[in-house]
Amino acid sequence: MSEQQRRGGDGKFGRYGGQYVPEALMPAIEELTDAYERYVLENEDGFMDEFRERLRDFGGRPTPLGRADQLSERYGVEVYLKREDLLHGGAHKLNNALGQCLLAKYMGKERIVAETGAGQHGTATAMAAAHLDMPCEIYMGRRDINRQRPNVFRMRINGAEVNPVDIGRGTLKEAINETMRDWATTVETTHYVIGSVVGPHPFPSMVRDFHRPISAETKRQSVEAFGQLPDAVVACAGGGSNTMGIFSEFVDPGGLPGTDPANNEPGAEDDVDLYAVEAGGSSLAVDEARGVAPNSASLSTGTEGVLHGARTKVLQDGDGQIMESHSVSSGLDYAGVGPELANLVDEGRVEAVNVDDDAALEAFHRLSQDEGIIPALETAHALAYLEEHDDPTELGEYVVVNVSGRGDKDLESAIEETAKRDLPNAPEMDVFDEHGGLR
Amino acid sequence: MSDEPMGGAGQSRIPEAFDGEPAFVPYLAAGDPNYEASLEYVEALARAGADCIELGLPFSEPIAEGPTIQQAVVRSLEGGMTVERYFEFVSDLDVDVPLVCMTYYNLIYRYGEAEGPEPFVERAAAEGIDGFVVPDLPAEEAGPLREACDEHGRDLVSIVAPTTGEERLQRLVDLASGYLYIQARLGVTGARQSVSDRTAESLARVAETGTDLPRAVGFGISSFEQARDVIAAGADGVIVGSALVDIVAEGHEADRPVAETADRLEELGRELKEGALAGAGTEASQAD
């Protein structure tokens, strides 16, 4: 495979990728591809300079890389946390949302639409659109609206319309379908800000490149903090945007012109092990007859198929009907995954692993209590992998975990899900009486 | 474009649908709301004078469909429709008109042991499917399906959108066989009141390419008047989906006898066919 192919320059990552969308959208996708190549890859009109400046002044980049003292002691390895939870909005999502909204502006688009699962991408898009003075509508599944209420309010407060999607199970998959339908109607004036490294080319490459600062900073900060690149990088994977964000400069160093190089040995990137942690849900088994997969582990258990514009690994039945996925975290609750990540797993460059709902909830409480950081339930999966690993020291001396987001949005569902389980480390949350007073 | 057919299923019959009067091309989702009723409904449309039928194979993620057809897909899948049942459905159908399988690429791609679309096309051809419309397969990705269609003497219909520019239009014309599906308006499927200006514009642009492929217009057509206007604007056929699916949905919700819903479908079908004929200046038969 050529370097060009590996990077998706032609829209394909090995067997995966492509552009499986209605003809009505193809002219807009051609226009977007052209804009991506000119503004992002070639910094035309100083686009990337403006993007980086806004990421700094509006977004708060760079985010810190900090040592997790208690976790380091617990696992016997040096655990460092890349703090994307400190990015404006509380998750890595702003990198991409800001990049795409700005690109839409450069392209002369007047309106923004986006889907959201956990509501983090919707929130980031609503913020970026408000910041850039563009009208914005977000599609969100009914079930996700109910489990991520704080983010619904945040989007509304930032001036976005939130459109509930009732069909199907009411999660991310249905929200993407509905946003594509809106886009098919309004494509001449509207840009669709896809929320992960999924969808038709150029989205997987473009979204990855907007998240590339995570990786570039991690490299530089690692060398500064401990004098070398990390031995392992661990990130959760739903669609895989925080994952590709923090992996990209290890997979393809300098793949985006203008990215600050880190002061590391040339080629040392190849020795960094990369782990994508998927949501194992309640079980890895699937119920073909009911079309239900009680997990969202498409890299680990999915098969090749075509979903939402790309050929990739998907959860599907023998006919190719897409299954309903499940995860305690709505941001990982998706039946597909980015095509580049699927290819990196096939190539052996990235290892796909998974942890279940229970382990993720435990990790949520552990980071909150031990490090004073309440992580998103998505992020909790990455942290749970350290706990679930038989011997974390096998990961190497220095391990970086991407803290893709903070857990404020998850408090309600975390409390509810915790109450259903007997977790060893959960605090007693039954603190209010029926009148709302403290017990 | 298709050359010589191979295999035992002969050649696509789609050209027959467009060899005279304006064509009426109805769409229904196979198995909506259940297998038996759906057979009756498709047969009713054939009696109404359908020249070609687009028979939907339901996919769980119908991104190009509006609410009407989305619900049809849900009803059909909940009624037990599978790829295997679809092929049975096609062979159980007692109609003598060309059949176009309308579905999404993943179902075609996944079928069979060998990789790619060929096993699906081979099986579909053997069961009597004449061609394919695949809304999520633009020219960029259509190569393998085009090849499989050529190998089995089947047609691959291209959808031309209002946004399709000159260069893309030429590619679609070069790729397609059977007919061109002219999408009347932007958006998703669903019944509308009037014919969009963009329809006439699209028809004119297609005519400029000099193609001799028939041009069938779909998306939003629901009445005699619209069918007439579309043909008068230069189309060779009208494609009608949601307006018919609405009748199926109503019948299902009101728990009407299957025969009654079938009659209603036949009635609207006749009206649409007559509208198409009226658009060509052909005298529409008043008595039926």
Ligand SMILES: Cc1ncc(COP(=O)(O)O)c(C=O)c1O
């Ligand atoms: C905090 C956080 N992490 C991770 C994800 C998963 O997305 P991705 O796999 O694209 O990073 C989400 C999605 O909503 C999220 O909110």
